[in-house]
Amino acid sequence: MANSKRPLPQPTPETQHFWEGTRNGELRLQRCDACAAVYFPPRPFCPECSSRMVSVFSASGRATLHSYVINQRPHPAFAAPYSIAIVELEEGPRMMSNVIGCPQTPEALELDMPLNVVFEKQNDDITLPLFEPAGDRT
Amino acid sequence: MTGVAIVGAAETTELGVIPHMSQIQLHADAALNALKDAGLGIADIDGVATAGESPTGIAHYLGITPTWVDGTSVGGCSFMLHVRHAIAAINSGQCTTVLITHGESGRSNVGRGSFRGMGASTLTGQFETPYGPMGPPTMFTLPVLRYMKDFGLTHEQLAMVAVVQRQWASMNPRASFRDLITVDDVLNSRMIAYPFHLLECCLVTDGGGALILTSDERAKDFPNPPVYLIGTGESVETPMVSQMADLTSSRAFRVAGFAAMKEAGIKHKDVDHLMVYDAFAHLPIYGLEDLGFCERGEAGSFISEGNTAPGGSLPLNTNGGGLSYMHSGMYGMYAMQESVRQIRGTAPAQVDNAQVSLCLGVGGMFGASGCVVMSRAPH
Numbered sequence: 001m002a003n004s005k006r007p008l009p010q011p012t013p014e015t016q017h018f019w020e021g022t023r024n025g026e027l028r029l030q031r032c033d034a035c036a037a038v039y040f041p042p043r044p045f046c047p048e049c050s051s052r053m054v055s056v057f058s059a060s061g062r063a064t065l066h067s068y069v070i071n072q073r074p075h076p077a078f079a080a081p082y083s084i085a086i087v088e089l090e091e092g093p094r095m096m097s098n099v100i101g102c103p104q105t106p107e108a109l110e111l112d113m114p115l116n117v118v119f120e121k122q123n124d125d126i127t128l129p130l131f132e133p134a135g136d137r138t
Numbered sequence: 139m140t141g142v143a144i145v146g147a148a149e150t151t152e153l154g155v156i157p158h159m160s161q162i163q164l165h166a167d168a169a170l171n172a173l174k175d176a177g178l179g180i181a182d183i184d185g186v187a188t189a190g191e192s193p194t195g196i197a198h199y200l201g202i203t204p205t206w207v208d209g210t211s212v213g214g215c216s217f218m219l220h221v222r223h224a225i226a227a228i229n230s231g232q233c234t235t236v237l238i239t240h241g242e243s244g245r246s247n248v249g250r251g252s253f254r255g256m257g258a259s260t261l262t263g264q265f266e267t268p269y270g271p272m273g274p275p276t277m278f279t280l281p282v283l284r285y286m287k288d289f290g291l292t293h294e295q296l297a298m299v300a301v302v303q304r305q306w307a308s309m310n311p312r313a314s315f316r317d318l319i320t321v322d323d324v325l326n327s328r329m330i331a332y333p334f335h336l337l338e339c340c341l342v343t344d345g346g347g348a349l350i351l352t353s354d355e356r357a358k359d360f361p362n363p364p365v366y367l368i369g370t371g372e373s374v375e376t377p378m379v380s381q382m383a384d385l386t387s388s389r390a391f392r393v394a395g396f397a398a399m400k401e402a403g404i405k406h407k408d409v410d411h412l413m414v415y416d417a418f419a420h421l422p423i424y425g426l427e428d429l430g431f432c433e434r435g436e437a438g439s440f441i442s443e444g445n446t447a448p449g450g451s452l453p454l455n456t457n458g459g460g461l462s463y464m465h466s467g468m469y470g471m472y473a474m475q476e477s478v479r480q481i482r483g484t485a486p487a488q489v490d491n492a493q494v495s496l497c498l499g500v501g502g503m504f505g506a507s508g509c510v511v512m513s514r515a516p517h
Contacts, residue, residue: 009265012264071276
């Protein structure tokens, strides 16, 4: 369910593949062909070894809840309280996102809980990767 | 060894709520007070550094014709970096006498340029802003739950940072908040962004400050005793808090702090007085550990056991800090002003025989850091 007031990303040439991926239901990361480092956010070279030989691949979408806050103040596009989270992807990189599909409370948001990516369409161009509890997966 | 000293230091005449003064005038009010403190005229200044306003704007407003300027702007620690860059400029002969100014109408918003924010095509705009962060209270705070789980820091220990700093502020007539508080007061204050309560977040005030630097050789000829700069450091990590390499430690703190202490040639036991920029209550905890004053995971108990409180072994944030003294937005200047007062022996909550003060600043959300070591004696 898209929120029309949410501030939306404006892709650049270097990030276009990421946002194409989310439109197609894929969470795309990059891997260095030289040193095999997996990284995010997107850029056309490896932040570990500076190689320009890098590949895009589709991540598993599995993640864990690495840290978060629960914002209590009013935001024009969000109904407070809502979580702002840093999730750690199974492949290693971390990204900011929201954890949805559960109460926005410290009790429900347990650190290191397993999460799965879900894709929320905002408009024809932009689909955001959000995360929801994975349930019993360990 | 740096060879440069602070010979003039002052804050704005007023601090707190100053609706009758624009932001650039806050810079100028502090600058004029610092010139008076140093016994200098504006014509004596040949170097200008500032953040928040442009050095062009400050030089023109004050009537300075500089041979050296620095507009490094990496957040609230920018002024620590200006000190470091000014030392290099003075030592290389690019200028002789540097004025560093800060002024910020953070609360009253008078004459303050509009906040442009991060455009939707920047990395922050693409990969953080869409998820609803609302500035520092929801971004600077994001790492702390990770720290709490990894090291067992309790909500009560986090609250104690604010409690102890209020003890210092209670001794300071210029502090915005001076009434003593308890852990319960902190934990019962309004939740801003879990796990941070109102009293664990910095103030929002108006004010300014300025420093004047010159060479050690000239520094003895000024009205106040020189505050010698014996070591500095600086670094940056990431503009995106979500991309910190380790949410429980600041790489910029570690790099800047190590460089400053190494240059100063000091050990931790040599530090009589410590300032750690405290935009939020977890900052002093990270600072104590990243500077090496505490082992990893031990700073919370170090603070809550009273070691940084009045009478403790390591007096920390003795003006009351950003949590209780003042915080206009870029607080680093006020941290350095307190270090200067402590070394001069003129602080409202004066530490006995403070010979060496270490001052650690942060910029952005753990994005940048500057560190300055000040001493009563030259290196």
